[in-house]
Amino acid sequence: MTLVVDDVRLAHAPDRRVSVVCDGGRIVAIEAAGTVPDGGADTEHLDGRGALALPGLVDAHAHVDKTLYSGPWVPTPSLGTVSERIARERRERERFGLPREEYISALVERMVANGTTRIRTHTDVDPGVGLRGIETVARVAERYRDVVTIEQVAFPQGGLISNPGTLELLEQAVALGVPTIGGIDPAVVDRAPTVQLDALFDLAARTGCGIDIHLHEDGSLGAWEFEEIATRTIAYGMAGRVVISHAFGIAHPPTQERLIARLAEAGVALATAAVYDVPVPPLLALDAAGVPLACGSDGIRDLWGPFGDGDMLRRAMLVAYRNSVRTDEGLELALRAATTGGAGVLGVQDHGLDVGCVADLVLVDARNAAEAVASVPPRRVVVSRGRVVAMDGTLTAKV
Template identity: 35%
Template sequence: MVSTTLVNVRPWGAPASDVTVDDGRIAAIAAHDAARPPEPDDVPGEGRILLPSFSDVHVHLDSTRVGLPFRSHSVPEPRTLWDCIMNDRENWRDAGASVAERATTTLGRAIGHGLTSARSYAQVDADCGLERLAGVVAAREAHAGRADVQIVAFPQAGLLLEPGVPELMDAALREGADVVGGIDPCGLDRNPVAHLDIVFDLAERHDVPIDIHLHEAGELGLFSMGLVLDRIRAHGLTSRVTLAHSFALASGLPAVAGVLDRIAEWDVALTTVAPGPREGLPMTDVLARGIRAGLGQDGQRDYWSPYGTTDMLDRTWQLAFTQGWNRDALIEHALAVATVGGRSVIDPAAPRLTSLEDRPGLAVGDAADVVLLRGDTPTAAVMDRDGGRTVLRGGRVVAQDGVLLG
């Protein structure tokens, strides 16, 4: 049995404790004993805040340019989704490093900031085939001892607009992808029946979950959500579907409440990249219904956007800011969404958030996937986003002060 003690830590900002980890799980939590003799395997907490580690559940590791020279945003205005797709297609091979190198660098930096689980998209289309998937798989393998990475086979350019894409998606699910993706069945492919036929057929044949990007706004987006929810009911896929972005839920239309009720009924997960009040999820309404929700960084310094730092604590601040949250309890809840909330998106059986005050993930028996942060309180940690972090996966230190170990 491998035993480690995190000495003088503050779980979720509570009074100082000593947390014992055995075989990768939290075995005991006791008040900090300043007189306790140090052990060789102790992890010095130094009074830092102990949190569950971060989960980025909406990241495009195949498009990142983190670590490379900065390039100005090159999509002409007013930009459309298709403009962005084609601009990426024209540039990604000339990024200056391979997909595997870029994805590995970006994932490593995210781990250094406190991440130990992620769901990454890997583009599959007639242009790149499975090349971008292979790059994300390589990054997952490079950091296999430090983080769990679930990969979505993602038809960024649609399933129906170019020949051979459904067959490529099928191959991707045999070659390392864990989830089947979809995108804007009405707005992009303009054939929601055929699009969803392919997505749900692949999910059932490969026994994998589904993750669908829905950029569609307003009534069109709500219509697409309704079609997806109808399919979930017909196929009995409760707890097996995630809707990403879901900008239509920010529309304020009267139908939103009913759609949220159906999302809760079929245990559909939602993910957001905290884009702002016009497109961001109505988080308090989502959380009040017990809907699983997680946070992600999206693309980072790529051909879609110059934003992104690999630090989920930055994106936590952005979630709180764009939601207009000022009270400590709400800002702490943004941390809960960015950590255990994301874990429950990846694994529906994982502990999930039950209220705005719920702070799970650090109880006896929980996995010792944790991060130590500096800060007077969890809210202060979000506001200041200091360095000096220690990241543990399964009770083993995998990053210290941004430097990867092991």
């Protein structure tokens, strides 16, 4: 079935009304509005009524395996450190049956209804849970494969070196087809920073997988770890395949300029969630240096916290807000982090609103991309791979 999305304005060209022709899951033509003839029974026309078309939203950093979405309300105690939150999650996850397919499915449906067409999710792997999370998320990903692409990172939340057997589980996950492995705070969580980083890069070199490392450490320690990651990325020839998530250490002015230049040289990307009051990577400086920036939801209604709805347009707004940007240029950069830029960080180059791109687009009522980010309008229509999958905030596609 060919889908013609009539009378829309593209985010990068909002002054022109066009029709977007989708066939075989891709954008095959962009014509002046109203000029695409009716193709008969094999063509569906959707009246965009002058809406603004955004590229499909990309959540480049989620933890869907942890979610309690659609489940019970679980109060969150006041805990001060990442280590305390990890410990609490380890104690409580079995009590709530996590990871739970029902909750993950409900969350994925909400994310798609909000316009997300691609997700990278960090799935816990450790001797306690084994590969159960990987297998559970894989089943959900298969069920929803026609409406959203879900990519997993095998993530050693509780530590890689300090948790014997975890490294072997990461390798098993890669053998099952997981394309990326994770790490976390090599100095604070494992207290063996060079050992953790060497293990991750050695495994990636042997298997061809990517690396996405949670780095909450800041100050001089965080800056040193940035340098170590950049050095290994160059040494292993992994430019474009390494991401630092959260990246608190780059937010401090004394070392910021040097670290940004180092990441650009090494080809390391950043992913931010812009949650709570934590440091946020500098949007404008990263863009000026050519360092790719993605963003994501992080945890959504889980044992770490009560917030989140999987709305990546709202996340783009928060990235802009936390960066104190007020210009249209800054707002558009934040949207890029949640769309084409985020896709690029995940290694996807055919994401956008050009002929030849995958036909993922989101229709909203806004005059331009900057207004869409600033006002976070409802998603009127979501198209994934040339198929209407959600309308007015509700999943309509059968899965």
